[in-house]
Amino acid sequence: xxxxxxxxxxxxxxxxxxxxxxxxxxxxxxxxxxxxxxxxxxxxxxxxxxxxxxxxxxxxxxxxxxxxxxxxxxxxxxxxxxxxxxxxxxxxxxxxxxxxxxxxxxxxxxxxxxxxxxxxxxxxxxxxxxxxxxxxxxxx
Amino acid sequence: xxxxxxxxxxxxxxxxxxxxxxxxxxxxxxxxxxxxxxxxxxxxxxxxxxxxxxxxxxxxxxxxxxxxxxxxxxxxxxxxxxxxxxxxxxxxxxxxxxxxxxxxxxxxxxxxxxxxxxxxxxxxxxxxxxxxxxxxxxxxxxxxxxxxxxxxxxxxxxxxxxxxxxxxxxxxxxxxxxxxxxxxxxxxxxxxxxxxxxxxxxxxxxxxxxxxxxxxxxxxxxxxxxxxxxxxxxxxxxxxxxxxxxxxxxxxxxxxxxxxxxxxxxxxxxxxxxxxxxxxxxxxxxxxxxxxxxxxxxxxxxxxxxxxxx
Numbered sequence: 472x473x474x475x476x477x478x479x480x481x482x483x484x485x486x487x488x489x490x491x492x493x494x495x496x497x498x499x500x501x502x503x504x505x506x507x508x509x510x511x512x513x514x515x516x517x518x519x520x521x522x523x524x525x526x527x528x529x530x531x532x533x534x535x536x537x538x539x540x541x542x543x544x545x546x547x548x549x550x551x552x553x554x555x556x557x558x559x560x561x562x563x564x565x566x567x568x569x570x571x572x573x574x575x576x577x578x579x580x581x582x583x584x585x586x587x588x589x590x591x592x593x594x595x596x597x598x599x600x601x602x603x604x605x606x607x608x609x610x611x
Numbered sequence: 612x613x614x615x616x617x618x619x620x621x622x623x624x625x626x627x628x629x630x631x632x633x634x635x636x637x638x639x640x641x642x643x644x645x646x647x648x649x650x651x652x653x654x655x656x657x658x659x660x661x662x663x664x665x666x667x668x669x670x671x672x673x674x675x676x677x678x679x680x681x682x683x684x685x686x687x688x689x690x691x692x693x694x695x696x697x698x699x700x701x702x703x704x705x706x707x708x709x710x711x712x713x714x715x716x717x718x719x720x721x722x723x724x725x726x727x728x729x730x731x732x733x734x735x736x737x738x739x740x741x742x743x744x745x746x747x748x749x750x751x752x753x754x755x756x757x758x759x760x761x762x763x764x765x766x767x768x769x770x771x772x773x774x775x776x777x778x779x780x781x782x783x784x785x786x787x788x789x790x791x792x793x794x795x796x797x798x799x800x801x802x803x804x805x806x807x808x809x810x811x812x813x814x815x816x817x818x819x820x821x822x823x824x825x826x827x828x829x830x831x832x833x834x835x836x837x838x839x840x841x842x843x844x845x846x847x848x849x850x851x852x853x854x855x856x857x858x859x860x861x862x863x864x865x866x867x868x869x870x871x872x873x874x875x876x877x878x879x880x881x882x883x884x885x886x887x888x889x890x891x892x893x894x895x896x897x898x899x900x901x902x903x904x905x906x907x908x909x910x911x912x913x914x915x916x917x918x919x920x921x
Contacts, residue, residue, distance in 0.1 A: 485662055540820060555661065565817045566886050568643045568772075569661050571795040 482593075488555035488573075490591040492548040492580055498588055499532070506536040507545065511587050535586055544579050548589055554580070617751060619911075620644060622656060623788065624732060624765035627668055628755030629658050630748060642666060644770055649788055651762040666752060669737040670762070677735055679726045683711050686724055705754045710738075723749060729758040763787060771798035772887065773814050774911025778902075786810070807873075808895035811836070812908050818881055818888040829854035829879040829888065836892050837861070837875055853880040860894055870898050878903060885910045 499510040510532040519529045537545055543564070547557045554576070562572035583589045618631035618641065629642040642665050648654025651672070658666040687699050690713065702710035702723055710725030723740040736758060742748040759765065763785065768775045771793055777786040784804045792799045796816035803809045821827050833856040860873035877892035891908050895901040 488661070565796075565820070567796055567816055569641070570643050570645055570659065571816070574795040 486593055487577070487591075488558070489553050489594040491550060491553045492557065492583075492589050493550040493592050494545070494548050494589045495587060503536070506538065507542045508534045508536045509545070509588055510534045533586075535588065541579065544576055545583070545588075548580075548583075554591070617755065618642070619755075619769060620656070621759065621765070621767050621769040622647065623649070623651065623654070623670070623762040624734075624758060624760045625656075625668065625670060625736070626755070626757040626759050627656065627666075628751060629666060630660075630751070647770070647791065647793075649791060651787075663741070665741050667739040668756065669739075671735045671737070672733060672762075673728065673735045674733055676728050676730070679709050679728060679735075682726055682735075682737075683709060683724065687711060702749075705750070708753055710753075723753075725753060732758055732761045734758060734762070768800060769911045771800075771814065772816065772885075772910060773798060773800065773812060773889075774907075774909045775800060775812050776907040777802060777810075778905035784808075804901075806899065808893065808899070808901045810891070810893040810901070810903070810906065812906070813890040813892070814910075815888045815890070817886065819883075819886050822881065822888065829881065830856060832879050832888060832890060833877040833892065836877060837894075851881075852883070853878070855879075859897075872897050874900065876901075876903060882910060 495511065497512050501508045501510065512532045513530060515531075523529075544557065544561065547560060552560075558569060558573045558576045561567070561576050562569050565572065567575075580589070580591065584591065616631055617628040620627045620629065631641045642658040642660050644656060645659045645664075646655070646657035648656070653669075653671045655667055655669040657664060658668075690697050690699075698714045699711045700714065702712040702725065704710050704725055707727045708725045709727065710723055713722045713724070721741075721743055723742065724737070725740070726735060726737045728735050736756070738753060738756065740749060740752055742752065759767075764780065766777050766779065768777075768788060771791075780786075784806060786802045786804045788800060789803050790801045792801070797813070799811055799813040801809065801811050815821075815832075822829075829852075833854060837858055837860060839861045855878050856876070858875045859867075860875055862872050866872045873894050874897045875892065875894040877890060879888055879890045881888050887910065889908055889910075891903055891906055893901050893903050
């Protein structure tokens with residue numbers, strides 16, 4: 472038997488559309504051919520310091536390559552436009568319905584948030600773009 | 612509301628007009644089809660604007676005329692059980708319709724519930740419309756809702772960016788919409804004729820983005836329908852905007868000897884103006900081949916996408 476999620480955890484569509492996707496300022500972008508690679512710093516664990524690091528080359532950051540559509544959405548996440556504006560622009564550009572575009576864009580934003588590349592700032596939070604703590608995930 | 616501002620949807624013998632442009636009130640249109648049913652007996656279509664559900668159209672096959680007034684009274688009683696403060700007024704609607712407008716709903720919006728029975732097709736059509744106090748929208752939606760024919764004989768489907776007209780019925784053959792697969796930017800309608808013939812009509816949006824990618828051609832799009840049929844697959848010389856293919860559907864070898872194997876035929880074309888690829892694919896028994904030429908497929912019925920299927 473499955474338990475229903477408590478109502479407090481649910482985000483209404485209205486709040487979701489009003490949220491502002493804000494890029495993590497710690498992310499470094501690098502153009503490689505047609506792909507844009509985003510590098511997000513990894514949290515340094517205690518065992519990554521000291522003698523172990525003399526022998527094992529631990530990664531300091533993780534790269535995620537974006538295709539053309541991904542770059543388009545990433546560029547739109549400027550910390551000013553809300554999700555609704557990003558989706559509306561995507562739907563207009565690709566001649567999609569709003570909800571079609573919403574499903575595509577939200578899936579992509581969720582992926583970026585899971586990889587710590589951006590956070591969604593809800594309308595009740597500070598509207599100004601803020602630096603997301605390195606290694607911290609967003610609340611999609 | 613001007614007719615040019617409306618999108619027209621045709622589905623199982625129902626013609627529905629919904630706002631197709633954003634009005635001065637940002638909550639208005641375009642309304643998109645976000646949930647749909649394919650049952651001939653009972654089902655519904657749900658439309659939503661950007662923020663919330665605006666319209667639900669429910670159809671129910673009724674062999675005998677129901678008491679529409681009593682249905683509305685029952686609805687009012689149920690609503691009052693949930694919210695004793697709710698107020699209802701009889702709505703003034705186009706001929707044939709009877710409806711109740713609920714004022715003071717929990718979220719402050721007016722909600723209209725209307726119903727009519729169509730004698731010719733023996734269907735009860737109910738509408739739940741959230742248009743606030745905008746009578747122009749109410750008139751456009753309720754006045755524009757038509758029953759064009761019985762659900763099982765309806766030839767035209769307009770939804771999800773597709774406008775499909777199936778062949779006319781002939782002796783023992785009647786094409787019926789059996790199922791759908793609707794994903795964002797990718798909608799497919801599956802028809803069958805009850806004689807083992809099946810036809811799929813598909814629209815893939817954002818064609819410009821994937822068509823130029825490595826290995827993504829129109830012939831490859833058709834090949835995806837039957838990847839195992841690669842040996843028997845024969846695509847005609849691909850034109851820049853069109854491809855055709857025929858293939859044998861794989862199966863046991865003795866089926867082929869008995870003449871029971873199936874064959875496939877498909878056509879795909881790129882509509883640059885719509886930035887979409889349309890695919891028309893049929894499979895049928897080799898001994899009773901079908902024909903795709905009577906099928907008419909084009910862009911249309913833009914209200915829809917990313918929808919749920921009941």
